[in-house]
Amino acid sequence: MTDHPGIRGTGLVLGTLALAVCASGGVTASNAVVGLSGSGGEITVPTWLYLASGGGVIGAMALLSMLVTDRVVIKGYHDRTVDLPIDALRRVGDAVLGIVGIAGLAFVLVVGVAGPQTGLVSGAVLLVFVGARAVLTMIAYAVGDPWPAINPWRRVAAALPTLGRSYPERAGHWPAVAALLALIWLEVVAPLSSSPLALAAAVAGYSLVTVAGGVVFPTETWFRRADPLSVWFRCYGSVAPIQRTDDGLALRAPGARLGDDDVLAELSGVAFAVLLVWELTYSGFIVTPPGARAVEAAVGLGLPAELVYLLLLVGGFAAFWGAYWAAAGLTRRRAETFLSRRYLAVRFGPALLAIAAGYHLAHYAGFAIQLWPAFLDSLLMPLSPPANPTRYALPGWFGYVEIAGILSGHVLAVWVAHTVSFELFPGKLQAIRSEYPFVALMIAFTVVSLLLVSLPETGAPYVPS
Template sequence: MGRTVLTLSLALATWVGIAAAHTGGLSGATRDPLAIPTWLFLLTGGGVVGVSFLLASFVTDRRLVAAVHDWGRHLPAPGRTLRILARVGAVTLLAVTVAVGYLGPATGVRNVAVLVVWVAWWGGYVASTYLFGNTWPTLSPFRAVAEPLPSLDYPYPDRLGAWPSVAGLLLLVWIEVVTPLADDPRLLATVLVAYTVVTLAGAVAVGVDDWFDNVDPLARAFQLYGRLAPVGVDDGRLRLRLPGGALPDTALRGRDDVAFVVTLLFVTTYDGFVATGPSASGVRAVADIGVPPLVVYLGAYLGGAALFYLAYRAASRVGRRRAETYLTTDYLARRFAPALLPIAAGYHLAHNLGSVLVLSPTLAAVGAAPLSPPASPPQLAGLPSWFGGLELAFVLLGHLLAVWVAHATAYDCFPSRLQAVRSQYGVTAVMVGYTMLSLWIVAEPYVAPPFIAS
């Protein structure tokens, strides 16, 4: 049964799901068509991941594997004054973004609020959390405002776990998809205000730590991405480590944490899939038989998220069965889930870096005069032809790092080298399938999603 679900999920994942445009909807950058057949390109990418698994399987020295992930150097930590200034700056930026969203030009790329959120924050800052470390606990304007407020200290229900953050992540991306959030600064400012109000109310009700540890989807996403970065916090001190070095030791509490990691991977993919030709054609075909477009999008969205989760659960069952271990499927799912984070990071970087580069001059010009920006803000004229190859390299590098993290995790879980290798069969199959899906999305030209204002 597990193999059947895994096979069907991998097959269906290539067409089920919708993706939000985010910065892709703001960028005028185009991608040159592939010079080789698409099927050959995708098989090559999947083959690279498969071969990397085989090569990693030859690294059986536990001391070497442990040494790679234990390597680190301590770094000087920023002082308290710098942290306070950073928080003041973050709160000020949020206030200015909301104000200009309401008072500035109504045109998307001429309003600094749109550029700050989708270019500077979503495209740039999010990448910084998995490249340089999680600074969100310090820079989060929501937490900075919430911490000084009194708390009612209502007990957070343990039975909820981190499931509210899973629902919150799905809701945030869904709002972005079905509304013109990337083009309407007034709507964007309203969403920011609503998010702030909900966050502050929740933090006051159950306490700052419980809210940001269990409910707030942004805080949880950046916390996990920070485990991937080469800079982290160890015993209150900054530490330099190898990329992904902390992932094998990342402790997930239960199915709720696993579901959040898988959902983070899904919505990252979701950023690109909706803007492809096959996605647009599929939505039109279903809508033409009388199904409301909103229902089509919602069904595909929730169905895609469920299939990603079921595929990963099936992979965990396959790994347990092949390793012939007493360890439970839930335990293996918790241990191997952090290995998916490099995949999400590599795809996010590939999908958003081009837009950040193209629109950086726009952000600078509009930011210099937010209430009276230029009528035609400048953009980078175009990206070099080799940039598409760089995007594809980011996808592959993320998958290769994921394979190594899964390998290190397996050797930490199993005393037998053969068990360690066999336990990775299921998750490696998922990675190969997802590699091919990711490469296909990145290589596809942008197509405006039908029936929605984006």
């Protein structure tokens, strides 16, 4: 691969943040990744029946959607838009959120250094993992994406003189994909939740790299294509009912934006969407008995635990990408079309974002609820929070919320794929045939996700809680 500034910037992220791994003297983990503090529920029916029922729901939804062949009805769901005449309010909101973003970044850096150094008692840790990783992401796909207004690094970069170097087109979103892989791995192997100081160092390193990228390249281009957090929130925000437009804000049906052809306009963007699905599957897998056995077996062969977790992360991502790419190829054959596999992969790719949103809700809703009181206390008393913060206990039925999140994401994804197929292909049977491979892939994803939810959490091996 030819070396270019986007990739070099990603390498700098890896090198800077990996110092936290070396300083830890062993593998520690982000609580946000390696376990959701007992947020799972118990499954009281046979596992095979439970998994078959989940896959059957997606299959039934696919069959029902295929009965909707009226193009006016399909197009109406995705094209119906209500403009929200609140442009002045939007400008005020952007200014307020901008102040919140800058204050939040300063809060993490200051409290991470000067505040208590006790894991989830720290306001810095709670703001990053509960406030941003969980709650802000849920707001992005349930309401609307607030990140363009909040993003503190973009505001800093925009205030600095730019060098104006052209962003290499062939880089696409690949720097964001590589950087997100690095961040996910660091959440597992670096002490980002147990050591607020390490978290502050990681945030400082990330700040330097991403602001530098926004100065070297055009700021708008860098934060749209290469910055992993900006791409993260933009992808999740495309699922939301409130969308930003050139004229202000618009209200659309949930997921309607996913039918547009500019959500993921290139293959590297689809790879980022696949990674969003895989990273949540990965975080669930490594804390289950099969995942723990896989890690222990690899470490037993003499591999460092850090390397094992990296290989699992990258290998699983490659497997998910391969499955999606194969589905795109089968779609091309089933539809008997001259459209390329690459184009079909890009057009059907936004459906993955609905799946990712459902997975995120399943993984992080309970996590956020449990730690919400501690999060609020840490904001009010950042330098002297309660030594034993309050945590909510989840009721036994909460496991069904996880199941509902997974299934709702896949149901929406099926509908998005149905809409895209009728936009691409003139014949009704041709459009329906094109959906089969992606529906099969979604059923497979559903079964895997439900299986992980049904398994007990054992904790990731070689990762202290």
